Amino acid sequence: MQEPIFSLLDVERTYELRGRGWFHRASRQLKALDGVRLDLQRGDTLALVGESGSGKSTLIRLMLGLEPASDGRVLYGQRDLSQLDAEERKRFAREVAFIYQNARGSMNPRMRIEDILAEPIRLHGLCAESALPERVAALLDRVGLPTGLLQRFPSELSGGQIRRVAIARALAAEPQVIMADESVAGLDVSVQAQVLNLLRDLCREAGITLVFITHDLGVASYLCEKIAVLYLGRIVEQGPTDAILNTPRHPYTRALLQAFPRFDMPLKASLSGEIPSPVDLPKGCRFAGRCPQAQAACRETDPVLTALEAGRQVACLFPVAAA
Amino acid sequence: MRDALNIPAPPDSQWKRRFVQPLLRQRSAMLGLAIIALYVFAAVFAPWLATHDPTAQDLMASLQGPSAAHWLGTDSYGQDLYSRLLYGAQLALIIGFASVALGLAVGVAIGLAAGLMGGRTEWVLMRIVDGLLAFPELILAMAFMAVLGLGTENVVYALALSFVGPFARMTRGDVLQVKNQPYIEAARLMGVTTAAIIWRHVLPNVVSPILVQAGMRVSIAILLESGLSFLGIGVVPPTPDWGLMIAEGRAFITMAPWISGVPGVALAILLVALNLLGDGLRDAFDPTTQKDA
Ligand SMILES: Nc1ncnc2c1ncn2[C@@H]1O[C@H](COP(=O)(O)OP(=O)(O)OP(=O)(O)O)[C@@H](O)[C@H]1O
Ligand code: SF4
Ligand SMILES: [Mg+2]
Numbered sequence: 001m002q003e004p005i006f007s008l009l010d011v012e013r014t015y016e017l018r019g020r021g022w023f024h025r026a027s028r029q030l031k032a033l034d035g036v037r038l039d040l041q042r043g044d045t046l047a048l049v050g051e052s053g054s055g056k057s058t059l060i061r062l063m064l065g066l067e068p069a070s071d072g073r074v075l076y077g078q079r080d081l082s083q084l085d086a087e088e089r090k091r092f093a094r095e096v097a098f099i100y101q102n103a104r105g106s107m108n109p110r111m112r113i114e115d116i117l118a119e120p121i122r123l124h125g126l127c128a129e130s131a132l133p134e135r136v137a138a139l140l141d142r143v144g145l146p147t148g149l150l151q152r153f154p155s156e157l158s159g160g161q162i163r164r165v166a167i168a169r170a171l172a173a174e175p176q177v178i179m180a181d182e183s184v185a186g187l188d189v190s191v192q193a194q195v196l197n198l199l200r201d202l203c204r205e206a207g208i209t210l211v212f213i214t215h216d217l218g219v220a221s222y223l224c225e226k227i228a229v230l231y232l233g234r235i236v237e238q239g240p241t242d243a244i245l246n247t248p249r250h251p252y253t254r255a256l257l258q259a260f261p262r263f264d265m266p267l268k269a270s271l272s273g274e275i276p277s278p279v280d281l282p283k284g285c286r287f288a289g290r291c292p293q294a295q296a297a298c299r300e301t302d303p304v305l306t307a308l309e310a311g312r313q314v315a316c317l318f319p320v321a322a323a
Numbered sequence: 324m325r326d327a328l329n330i331p332a333p334p335d336s337q338w339k340r341r342f343v344q345p346l347l348r349q350r351s352a353m354l355g356l357a358i359i360a361l362y363v364f365a366a367v368f369a370p371w372l373a374t375h376d377p378t379a380q381d382l383m384a385s386l387q388g389p390s391a392a393h394w395l396g397t398d399s400y401g402q403d404l405y406s407r408l409l410y411g412a413q414l415a416l417i418i419g420f421a422s423v424a425l426g427l428a429v430g431v432a433i434g435l436a437a438g439l440m441g442g443r444t445e446w447v448l449m450r451i452v453d454g455l456l457a458f459p460e461l462i463l464a465m466a467f468m469a470v471l472g473l474g475t476e477n478v479v480y481a482l483a484l485s486f487v488g489p490f491a492r493m494t495r496g497d498v499l500q501v502k503n504q505p506y507i508e509a510a511r512l513m514g515v516t517t518a519a520i521i522w523r524h525v526l527p528n529v530v531s532p533i534l535v536q537a538g539m540r541v542s543i544a545i546l547l548e549s550g551l552s553f554l555g556i557g558v559v560p561p562t563p564d565w566g567l568m569i570a571e572g573r574a575f576i577t578m579a580p581w582i583s584g585v586p587g588v589a590l591a592i593l594l595v596a597l598n599l600l601g602d603g604l605r606d607a608f609d610p611t612t613q614k615d616a
Pocket of ligand 1: 015016030050053058
């Protein structure tokens with residue numbers, strides 16, 4: 001069996017919310033992630049989908065080591081992310097690239113595109129100084145941008161262009177894993193399609209492992225072979241894209257699909273009932289308050305993500321029958 | 324949306340486009356720059372332009388109005404005002420720029436350390452800065468002069484010290500803001516070392532407001548220096564200094580108004596020019612006037 005490149009073992013992430021004012025100092029805890037289990041194989045393309053606030057960004061930041069897990073473990077290969085030594089951390093920085101949701105904000109506004117792209121190459125000593133311009137130009141070419149842009153500053157590029165530059169920078173260090181947060185949201189349909197095609201081709205050609213956050217199920221199914229659905233900080237269903245879209249087994253996934261979002265609209269389940277606050281999660285299943293299939297047991301037991309069939313996991317006590 | 328992927332690179336250099344051209348568009352700034360250039364010229368070539376030794380006294384020729392021998396007249400010691408004016412420009416510009424440069428270097432270092440290190444270091448440094456900022460610049464400079472004693476060099480140190488606070492506070496504020504920008508985190512994620520992050524990503528993004536501030540401070544420095552000398556706690560006579568010259572002419576203001584008037588007008592024009600340039604620099608560098616979609 002292949003060894004996973006990332007494994008998350010019951011990862012939890014809580015934020016302390018400090019009370020405002022002198023009399024409400026008592027701090028409360030917000031559970032942004034709760035019992036997240038995930039195995040990512042080399043070459044996987046995984047879409048993280050879920051409503052706003054479900055913890056997608058938090059999950060990806062934990063996998064990048066930008067934030068520590070409050071509980072549970074995040075493994076990169078065999079090693080715990082929080083215990084990497086300097087050498088391993090440098091390797092991690094090279095092998096795992098992140099494309100920010102705010103592509104423009106992730107680039108130094110005082111640097112030219114040329115220098116932005118050259119930085120990771122220089123950093124990891126990937127080529128001789130004399131070969132650098134050629135290499136940078138090749139990168140830009142690979143994402144379909146003219147070399148005329150090399151002398152520009154980030155603020156002088158359009159939204160589509162800057163996202164391509166962000167992709168080019170992610171590719172610069174020849175990574176094995178690319179993570180991207182909402183990398184096509186807010187773009188024109190045609191530009192979005194171009195960027196998606198680019199990402200898809202890159203992953204196919206170079207065998208790059210991709211983790212892609214999106215609130216667009218269409219994008220998810222186009223780009224990724226697997227989907228993980230998050231609800232209130234937990235992955236509630238995970239499996240191959242086709243299987244999930246055709247036969248959702250978790251009532252929440254089903255509700256999501258029934259309200260199949262119009263293009264570029266935030267994902268929203270068509271359900272009545274309040275979404276509980278992540279500050280005080282209800283006892284039992286976190287979806288019980290909105291679940292049409294809820295039964296008495298659901299309010300007692302919190303279902304964890306368990307295998308249903310090969311490659312398919314669901315966190316539900318009474319999964320929807322297949323077909 | 325603008326997404327023509329084939330826009331050719333603009334012909335002229337970006338540096339010009341971002342900094343020089345916006346500045347050129349500021350008419351008043353250009354006027355200020357021209358006047359300052361004139362002062363700098365006068366200061367640099369003072370030894371050749373002057374008609375007399377600026378400190379040569381000739382009591383026989385005291386309190387004379389403008390004439391062929393003394394173009395702008397003489398003061399109560401018979402010193403040539405035109406020559407003193409030229410050397411005075413030299414002194415004013417040197418003190419102005421030197422004190423600002425020194426204050427900037429120390430202040431920016433403190434601000435960087437406080438903003439980047441945080442914690443206890445920041446707390447201690449900022450309490451010191453608060454102490455410096457509690458007094459108006461003139462009072463602070465006077466206090467330092469009282470401690471350091473009279474003299475040109477001490478004026479520079481006193482003024483520099485009074486500028487450390489503003490530069491430190493401003494740098495820290497900007498560093499704190501830049502530190503939390505996504506591109507800093509992105510650089511760290513790519514494995515860029517801390518030193519390189521400070522040098523390549525933090526400094527270039529805090530430097531332009533600091534330089535604009537420095538430009539404005541030069542005029543404050545020159546005004547303060549003249550004020551100190553006017554009050555008799557700055558440079559010592561007979562150094563050709565505008566503040567001193569104005570003070571000396573005070574007693575003869577009805578008899579020989581040119582003694583105070585000549586350096587006074589020279590000072591006023593220089594200050595206006597420096598402020599015009601400073602405002603122009605601010606407008607040219609201000610991120611809100613540059614497009615930043
Ligand atoms: N630094 C923080 N401090 C406190 N709470 C936080 C912090 N970051 C995130 N949260 C909370 O954690 C939860 C998950 O946030 P997260 O940003 O991961 O959601 P998301 O799925 O990425 O949402 P979106 O689709 O809107 O980007 C939210 O309830 C959010 O308010
Ligand atoms: S456990 Fe119960 S409440 Fe939760 S999703 Fe399954 S059926 Fe619904
Ligand atoms: Mg997010």
